[in-house]
Amino acid sequence: MKNSLLIALREFKERIGTRSFITLSVLGPLSVLAMIFLLFTFGGNSKQHWNVLVADHGNLLESKIMPGKSGAVSYSFYNGVINDADFAEGKKYQKFDALLEVNEKVLTNKIGFVFFREEPDLRMQSRVQYHLERRLEEVLIERFKTVSLEDYRKIKQPLTLRFANVYDPNEESSNLEGWAGLFFGALIFAFIFLFGMTILRSVANEKSNRIVEVLLASVSPKQLMLGKIIGIGFSAFLQFAFWLIIIGFGLYFMRENIFPDMLDAGNMNVTQLVIDSAEQSYQESHFAAREYNQFIELVFERLQFSNILGFFIIFFILGYLFYGALFAAVGATTGSESDGQQFVLPLIFLLCLALYAGYYTLNYPESPMASLFAYLPFTSPVVVMVKLTMGYGAGEVYQIYVSMIILLISAIVMLLIASRLYKNGILQFGHRVRLKHIFKWLRKT
Amino acid sequence: MLEIKNISKSFYRKEALNDVSFSVRKGEVFGLLGPNGAGKTTLIRIINRIVEQDKGSIRFEGNLMTEKDLLHIGYLPEERGLYKSMTVQNQVLFLGRLRGLSKKDTLAKIDYWFDKFKINDWRKKRIEELSKGMAQKIQFICAVLHEPKLLILDEPFSGFDPINVELIKQELIEMRADGRTIILSTHNMKSVEEICDRAILIHDSKKIAEGSITELQSENKEGLYAVRFRGSMIAFVNALWTGFELVDKDILGDDRFVAKVKMRGENSFQDLLKVLIGQIEIEAAWEILPSMQDVFIELVQPVKKEADEK
Incomplete structure (x- = not known):
């Protein structure tokens, strides 16, 4: 173990001394920050005008809603139930872009549903949500006359509007958290790939400059491989810490x-909003705030960082060990660094599969494939991140631990397999390693 | 010190070593000889536990060799390298610590060796800034830094200029005087003659000869003698008659020569002297032993021919 640590220490020192490490440690997180800033500042823009049909079965809103001065949204009312399938296909509904379903329950559970034909941008989503929220406040205040509108707004709970594609209602479009999860998962894989390649290059380098034989006279191949993975892993972790900080x-x-007023409820200027409620232009100007609120709120409030961070680190470490061993084995079985490039292709394929699995999970979180991807060690670091940010159901939390245990066991098995390949491959100079050799090495005890 | 018993090793279907046995005594320089591809490097790797043997055993100081014994072995491989971007001192420090030395001890040894080789100003240089010969010196230091009981050197002189070859030879001779054991694998037969006590010759994965250098030379001698004399060369040749053959001659002066003579038939050195006395004035006479180069060629070629014929 001491030797592994010595090797790890050497690898660590070598990595953190390089210019690319320092550059990536600073420029990487800065570019992510720039991306976040852009996301906060500019929203998407699709359809400029939205024609919304409100299906208000109980006439809760009394056919009234304040669409604002901008005229970006216009509302029509129907005091009955409209099936989403009817809305999707029915000829008379085709002129409407979305169906907003309102019933008595919305007053208590604060959840409304919008079925759209074409996904609205965040600005539009915010607008509808804002309009409905304000109308519901008025309805509530009428019902509970003892509470003033101002007091009510202080104690109110936010309304959640669930947006769904009317042609594919099970796919909920409001999965920003899922995208954040995919981002975290992709981040894990970016690190794994980056540092996996570092492992591969380092192994191939030692092999091609022949120091490996000197090393192997002092340490076992397993110790050497482990030291390398640990050392490079620590440098990855350090870089990750830089990113985090x-x-x-x-x-x-x-x-x-930069965005203080959009974050703090106290700074949301609710009183001011109330005072100026008649001034629609003022409200409209706040839609810009509401628009990036989705992201800002996502980043600052909706994502449970403490929870995500813990699992992120665990899946990062386990995923790194799993793939790191794989990269080390590939490095050891290749004749030279350039020879190693072709063996990287299957690894890139695996990484792409993982990212695809994350994207798939984002779209079909409940599908059996998504569950399978969450358990597969090749894909689980991404998929679990996506599922985690989208939220596991109360009865499903065990799944996260199952994924973790499977990944842990797979990482150990992969380390054992890789050390065997490493041991046999590392001293194969000059001749190409064929698949049959690899199977032979694996069979050897 | 080291006992190799019935070691065999194959890679895929190719046999690298076939039932090789020998032992190395404490305090000797032991030559490991053989043509390219004979299996020397595989044998060295097996001793260093880098490669596992298929059959056979290795005993180190009387006991079956374990991983711990590696701390007492120094190894300079033929295919040697260093981390190019590391500084010389850090490189030696790292390898010294891998060999079980503490940081303090390693630094003390670095001081000793760097002083000895007068390379103190290299400490902060990166390996990639060094010439091949300079890097070789560092590699040699890395191999001996932890004062191993057994030092295994695979082609240690390659890449060195003659001055540095001498330097390394002197180091090896000093180490032998200190009671260390050295296994030397080389194609440089002159150095084998100069510093090896005993040697084995491996060819085609098998051991084909073993013994002290003189034994190996004697076993392969061709009955060749040298006579230094004063007198006439014609008289010398006439005296030889049919029982002896003049192979070569060196002219030392107007009437001084060294003649190399090969015995024919049953004739002995005594017979040679008998026929010469009275004809010329003999100053000295001695038996010419074959060089290790000749021994090597003599032993390897028949086996090679045989193999080629097969």
Whole structure:
């Protein structure tokens, strides 16, 4: 173990001394911050006008809703039930872009449903949500006359509008958290690939400059491989820590200095909003705020970072060990660094599969394939991140631990397999390793 | 010190070593000889536990060799390299620590060796800035830094200029005087004659000869003698008559020569002297032993021919 640590220490020192490490440690998180900033600042823009049909079975809204001055949304009312399938296909409904379903329950559970034909941008989603929220406040205040509108707004709970594609209602479009999860998963894989390639290059390098024989006279191949994976892993972790600190600090800075009024409920200027409620233009100007609120709220409020971070780190480490061993084995079985490039292709394929699995899970979180991807060690680091941010059901939390245990066991097995391949491959100089050799090495005890 | 018993090893279907046995005594320089591809490097790797043998055993100081014994072995492989981007001192420090030395001890040894080889100003240089010969010196230091009981050197002189070859030879001789054991694998037969006590010759994965250098030379001698004399060369040749053959001659002066003579038939050195006395004035006479180069060629070629014929 001491030797592994010595090797790890050497690898660690070598990595963190390189210019690329320092550059990536600073520029990487800065570019992510820039991306977040852009996301906060600019929303998407699709359809400029939205024609919404409100299916208000109980006439809860009394056919009234304040669409704002901008005229971006216009509402029509129907005091009955409209099936989403009817809305999708029915000729008379084709002129409407979306169906907003309102019933008595919305007052208590604060959940409304919107079925759209074409996914609205965030600005539009915010608008509808804002309009409905304000109308519901008025309805509630009428019902509970003892509470003033101002007091009510202080104690109110936010309304959640669930947006669904009317042609594919099971796919909920409001899965920003899922995208964040995919981002975390992709981040894991970016790190794994980057540092996996570092392992591969380092192994191939030692092999081609022939120091490996000197090393192997002092340490076993297993110790050498483990030391390498640990050392490079620590440098990856250090880089990750840099990312965390810089992004964390950047987000804090943005929260405090660039977008303060959009984050703090107290700063949302609710009283001002109430006072100026007649001034529609004022409200409209706040839609911009509401628009990036989705992202800002996502980053600062909706994502449970403490929870995500813990699992992120665990899946990061396990995923790294799993793939790191694989990269080390590939490095050891290739004759030279350039020879190793062709063996990287299957690994890239695996990484792409993982990212695809994350995307698939984002779209079909409940599908059996998504569950399978969450358990497969090749894909689980991404998929679990996606599922985690989208939220596991109360009875499903065990799945996260199952994924974790499967990944742990797979990482151990992969380390054992890789060390066997490594042991046999590392001293194969000059001749090409064929698949049959690899199977032979694996069979050897 | 080291006992190799019935070691066999194959890679895929190719046999690298076939039932090789020998032992190395404490405090000797032991030559491991053989043509390219004979299996020397595989044998060395097996001793260093880098490669596992298929059959056979290795005993180190009387006991079956274990991983711990590696701390007492120094190894300079033929295919040697260093981390190019590391500084010289860090490189030696790293390898010294891998060999079980503490940081303090390693630094003390570095001081000792760097002083000895007068390379103190290299410490901060990166390996990639060194010439091949300079890097070889560092590799040699890395191999001996932990004062191993057994030092295994695979082609240690390749890449060195003659001055550095001498330097390394002197180091090896000093180490032998200190009681260390050295296994030397080389194609440089001159150095084998100079510093090896005993040697084995491996060819085609088998051991084909073993013994002290003189034994190996004697076993392969061709009955060749040298006579230094004063007198006439014609008289010398006439005296030889049919029982002896003049192979070569060196002219030392107007009437001084060294003649190399091969015995024919049953004739002995005594017979040679008898026929010469009275004809010329003999200053000295001695038996010419074959060089290790000749021994090597003599032993390897018949086996090779045989193999080629097969």
